[in-house]
Amino acid sequence: MYNSLPKISIVTPSYNQGEFLEETILSVLNQKYPNLEYIIVDGGSTDNSVEIIRKYESKLTWWISEPDNGQAEAINKGIERATGDIIAFMNSDDTYIQGSLFAAGHYFASHPEARWICGHGLMLGLPERPPAFLEVRVPNNLLEVLFKNFVAFSPASFWKREVFHRYGKFSTSYHYCFDVDFYARLLSNGVACVPLNYPISSYRLHPGSKTIAFTDSFDKEILAIREKHITNISSWRIQLEIVKQRCRGAEHHLYNAISLWRSGNISGGLKALLQTLTFSPMGVIFQIFRWFLRVTMRTTKIQKN
Incomplete structure (x- = not known):
């Protein structure tokens, strides 16, 4: 049964997220997925991140800690090392929900035509509120991506490795919205996102998270991405x-x-x-x-x- 499951490569980019990193690592390893490749790319953290990574070194396929130019470059380093049939990235302050890798692996095994899937998520850290369920609503066209009319966040997404080989990796021109640029590139080339009816990952809001701390920077990058891709609408x-x-x-x-x-x-x-x-x-x-x-x-x- 497990022999038919595709190899999944998970890349975790990290920089000074020692407060959350161990929980992220365990959320990947505790999946007990039989055909897993786990890669961590640290950007030269000055907190206890490297100490945490070394604690689980024997269970990692590859890891490195060196300065980089941001999250997109760190993920791209991991993708270059990845040998899995399926590739995903998990941020160092987010976590996988138990069973999520099996759900993704089984879907790709039974739907070989799929190249990009995305499942549901949970949002944690809302003040005085329980975790919020984020039902996936995949982007169906370029317009929906450029105007953010979708719910398909990256920690709940999986891609076939061939997608990165054919259409390129994440653009390092963007520090916050490189995933939106990637989505736009895929949809422009006919790569559809398939909704997976399964909760995949938990997305954490905290004062240091990019979603809260850099809202104005998000807006500027979205506008730049829109200008880049909007000519055919x-x-x-x-x-x-x-x-x-x-x-x-x-x-x-x-x-x-x-x-x-x-x-x-x-x-x-x-x-x-x-x-x-x-x-x-x-x-x-x-x-x-x-x-x-x-x-x-x-x-x-x-x-x-």
Whole structure:
């Protein structure tokens, strides 16, 4: 039974994430996947990361600790070393959910035509809230990728190795959104993302995570990626999506601002709020109106009961 499972190579890029790294490593090793190759690429950490890596050295296929130019370059180093049929990367502050590698391996074994799959996820670290279930919603076309109208985050994704050989690895021009650029490249070349109905990984929000700490940098890179790939999309569809995107973006930024505020990071929350107002003042008004309607409807329902 296990002989038919494809070899999976997991690459973990890491830099000064000693607080979370061991949990990440164990989430990979404890999968007990029989045909696993695990690679860790550390960017020359100055905390206890290397000590943690050495603790599990005998169970790793390869690891290195040396300065690099960011996450994309670190992952690319791992991909160059990888020999698996399937390749994925797991950030050093995220974790795999038990059984996820078997779910991915079985899917590829029974669907040899698939080249890119993505499963569900969990978001951890939300202040005063339990883990949030992130149901995968794969991008079906280039427009959905460029305007972030999808839920398919990278730690829940797996790709056939041939995809990297044919279409290239992650672009080191982007520090935060290299995965979005990669998605756009794949969809432009007819590589579809297949949704996997299985929870794959947990995504952790914390003050040092890129999603919270570098929201403005994300926006700048998304705009650059959009300019790079958008030439073949009709203008009316672009304008419509821009309006929808600004409303979604405002909701995302407001959510970050509230999360930072609740966690006690008042200055970070105010900064995120200012970024939201700069990004889309009309989007903020729209989201406040939506929230007002929700509260009104709930209040009306309670009064009727």
